[in-house]
Amino acid sequence: MNGGLHQYFFNNPEPELLDLVLDGYRLLGLDDQATVVREVIAPLADREGGWRDSLRDGTIETFMASYVESALPEFDDRIEAHDAERIRFVRSQPDAFAI
Numbered sequence: 001m002n003g004g005l006h007q008y009f010f011n012n013p014e015p016e017l018l019d020l021v022l023d024g025y026r027l028l029g030l031d032d033q034a035t036v037v038r039e040v041i042a043p044l045a046d047r048e049g050g051w052r053d054s055l056r057d058g059t060i061e062t063f064m065a066s067y068v069e070s071a072l073p074e075f076d077d078r079i080e081a082h083d084a085e086r087i088r089f090v091r092s093q094p095d096a097f098a099i
Helices: 004-011 015-027 031-053 060-069 072-078 083-091
Strands: none
Touching (some): 004 060, 004 072, 031 072
């Protein structure tokens, strides 16, 4: 939640990771959130994928400057933390999360 969507897709460009995120939303019953990510955010991130690859010069300055060129930050407010839902899920299955 601290770097937004642009940073997420910069750090995790692999499509299979996005599939795991979508699976997680569905598991938590957050189908509306999964729909927003799948139908709005993922296609935009995919279109920007090649451009983000060009930012990998190893400097934080290049990456930070790229925020103004990305369309993803305008959708950051569409993603919520869903802490209550995650806590409820963990508490509903204590054996799956016990150490």
